[in-house]
Amino acid sequence: MLGENDGPSMISYATSGATYGLGFFLPFIVVTFAMAAVCQEMAMRVGAVTHRGYGQLVLQRFGRLWGWFNAGDLVFTNLVTLIAEFVAIRVGLAFFHLGAPVAALLGVTLVVFTLSGGRYWRWERLVLGMAIFNALFLVAAILVGPRWGSVGQALVTFSPFPGGSFNTLLLLIASTIGATVTPWMLFFQQSASADKGLTPHDVSHGRWDTIAGAALAMVFGCGALIAGAALFHHGGANIDGLAGAGLPGALSHVAGHLVGVLFALGLVEAGAVAVLTISASTGYAVGECIGAPHSLNNSARGAAVFYGANLAAALIAAGIILIPGVPLLSIALNANVLATVLLPVALVFMIMLANDRELMGRHTNGRAHNWVAIAIAAFISVCGAAYAIDSFLHTLKVV
Amino acid sequence: MLREPTGGAPLTDEEILIDYLESDQLVQHRAKPVNRARLTGATTLGLWALRVFVLVLGVMVIYTFVAQLGS
Numbered sequence: 001m002l003g004e005n006d007g008p009s010m011i012s013y014a015t016s017g018a019t020y021g022l023g024f025f026l027p028f029i030v031v032t033f034a035m036a037a038v039c040q041e042m043a044m045r046v047g048a049v050t051h052r053g054y055g056q057l058v059l060q061r062f063g064r065l066w067g068w069f070n071a072g073d074l075v076f077t078n079l080v081t082l083i084a085e086f087v088a089i090r091v092g093l094a095f096f097h098l099g100a101p102v103a104a105l106l107g108v109t110l111v112v113f114t115l116s117g118g119r120y121w122r123w124e125r126l127v128l129g130m131a132i133f134n135a136l137f138l139v140a141a142i143l144v145g146p147r148w149g150s151v152g153q154a155l156v157t158f159s160p161f162p163g164g165s166f167n168t169l170l171l172l173i174a175s176t177i178g179a180t181v182t183p184w185m186l187f188f189q190q191s192a193s194a195d196k197g198l199t200p201h202d203v204s205h206g207r208w209d210t211i212a213g214a215a216l217a218m219v220f221g222c223g224a225l226i227a228g229a230a231l232f233h234h235g236g237a238n239i240d241g242l243a244g245a246g247l248p249g250a251l252s253h254v255a256g257h258l259v260g261v262l263f264a265l266g267l268v269e270a271g272a273v274a275v276l277t278i279s280a281s282t283g284y285a286v287g288e289c290i291g292a293p294h295s296l297n298n299s300a301r302g303a304a305v306f307y308g309a310n311l312a313a314a315l316i317a318a319g320i321i322l323i324p325g326v327p328l329l330s331i332a333l334n335a336n337v338l339a340t341v342l343l344p345v346a347l348v349f350m351i352m353l354a355n356d357r358e359l360m361g362r363h364t365n366g367r368a369h370n371w372v373a374i375a376i377a378a379f380i381s382v383c384g385a386a387y388a389i390d391s392f393l394h395t396l397k398v399v
Numbered sequence: 400m401l402r403e404p405t406g407g408a409p410l411t412d413e414e415i416l417i418d419y420l421e422s423d424q425l426v427q428h429r430a431k432p433v434n435r436a437r438l439t440g441a442t443t444l445g446l447w448a449l450r451v452f453v454l455v456l457g458v459m460v461i462y463t464f465v466a467q468l469g470s
Contacts, residue, residue, distance in 0.1 A: 052433070061436045069450065327468060334464045341456045345449055352436075359433060385456055392459040395466045 004036060005134050005217045005224075006274030007088020007267055008081065008335050009179030013221050014228030014247050014263075016172050020162040021232035022146065022154040025176060026225055030155065032180035033218035035376045037211055039347065042354040042365070042373065043186045044206045047193030049363045050353075054190040055288035058349050061356070070349065071289040073342045074183050075313075077335075078282045081184065082317035084335035085278065088271030090321055095248040095264035104318035106268075107275045111314040114276055115307060120195050120296040123280075131273050134216075136266035138223035143262070144230040144255045151226065167394055170387040171337065177383055178336030180221070181376070183346040184281040190350075191284035195295050200363060227263060230255045275314060283310035341384040347377045 016025040043054065050057060055074075059067025090103035114126050153159075162169050198206055228247065234254045248267065252260025280296070283306040287294025292305035300307045320326070351373045354365045365373065438446075 050433070057433065060432045061434075062438070063435065066446070073453075330464070330467065334460065338457065338460055341460050342453055345446075345453050348446070348449060356436065358436075381452075385452075388456040388459040388463075391463040395463045 004033075004180055004182070004185060005137075005220055005270055006081070006085055006179075006278075007091075007271030008084040008175075009221065010137060010224040010267060010270045011088060011091070011247065012172070012175045012179045012336055013224040016176060017225040017228030018231040018247075018250075019164075019168070019172065021160075021229050022150050022226065023160040024154075024158050024162050025172065026151065026154045026222060027156075027158050028173070028176060029180070029221050029225060030218055032177055033214050033221065035177075035380075036181045036185070036217075037214035038369070038372055038376060039181055039350065040185060040189050040214070041207055041210050042350055042369075043189035044193045044198070044210055045203050045363055046350070046353050046360065047190035048198035048203050048206055049200050049361070050359050051194050051199075052190075053194050053284050053288045053294070054187045054346075054350070054353075055285045057190075057353055057359070059289055061353070061359070062349070066349070067289055070346060071285045073345065074187055074285045075282055077182075077339050077342050078184050078278050078285075078313060079316060080331075080335045080338055081182070082275060082278050082282075082313055083320050084331050085271040085274045086317050086321040087326070087331055088267045089275070091246070092248065092264040092267035092271065094246075095252070095260060100322050104322055107272060108311075108314050108318050110272055111276060111279055111311060115296075115300070115310060118297070118299050120192075120197075123276075123296045124192075124196070127273055127276050130269060130276075133269040134220045134266065134273070135223075136262045136269065137220045137227060140251070140259050140262040140266065141223035141226035143259050144227050144251075146226050146229065167387075167390050170383075170390055174340045174383050174387040175336040177380055178338070178340035178343070181343060181347075181380065182339045183343050184278050184339075186346050186350050187285050188277055188281035191281070191288065191294070195284075195297065203363060224263075224266070227251060227255075227259065230259070275317075279310045279314045282313040283307065285309075337384070337387060340380060341388055344377055344381045344384070347373075347380070351377065 013025070013029060046057070047053070052060075055067060055071050058070050086103055086107055089107055090100050093099075093103050093106070114123050117123060117126075162172075193206065228251075231250055231254055234250075248260045248264035251263050284294050286292075286309035287303065287306040290305055293303040294306040295303060298306065351365070351370070354360065354373070355370065357364055
């Protein structure tokens, strides 16, 4: 779940804080993580009970057409999101005067290094070890010295409600949802649960693991927003450098050098962990749909398609950030929006799988669980549609 | 030794069997394809409607992003 706090997510949370301050978006992050926990719990449970990845199950249960549609959505969204992850690493490293080639090399080297072990457990421990540094966002939030009374008030009242441009508000709402509840998360969680060897016996532990991960990720995500909110009274989203995704630099100027350093290192960590999980999710999806071996427990020779797709996704994304003049902040925010827009199909199939009595036996969703899951899918669809339609009409100058 | 269930109803016979499988046996178990689901006409129609909805929105987002880059 900590992989959910990826680079674009943290940029999105901090941008929300810089644009609107403490208010609506702080409790909204809590809500989105509650939604993510519900979705991830379903994915973990289906993976543990069926021992199969999401792509494999959709392909076998609903046919090749739906399987390939889902995998196609995922690979496309993953590529865009991976670019955004490399952007986050690049933004973080830029604070230390290191350029895009270093960011690309670091991300690809990490992918190769973590895949070289040939064991799932080694991969997971390395990723978890790196993910601990997500706590840097919380430390940065504490160091900016927020008024904790205002934080508490925002969490309870969802206020002040953001004003200003309706389209920017919709962008940040869709982006915040897409930062937390993502298609790759569903693929990865289910495939990783199966690859890890979870069984129905482990469902209860897996549930607590998911909830604990969601709680930690939520706290660190709120930390990024609180840190970003330090910019609110200093020009907010219009602050010089922010439009170029210079968040760490802006924070350093406003809240002190240490905050800038922590935020920059946090972005590098968030981007790096997500590069590993998203490229793995791409490998799982391709391997499952083609029917090739797809396990981190296989050797590279034994699962060439899985490892090849994993590495190819990272290499393509790394190559794109080397192109001069790439619009960094826009890519990061739009990657999340695209994830929000494409999520409903993946989520609906997940709900159908979690209710499939033939596959799940007594582990199917309960009635309350179903209502919550359906409400989440509907809410995400409405938010994604609202931003997509409003932006499209604005672009065509119809409104 | 058989592990105790961690909560809820006791494990079924098949779940107990799965619990005893080694990881390579689990991999072999999941290689067997599951049966194809029987979808009603309404469900298939709903899935297609959702697919078209998502594709249209996806095109709108990509068009907007590209147009913003141009401006």
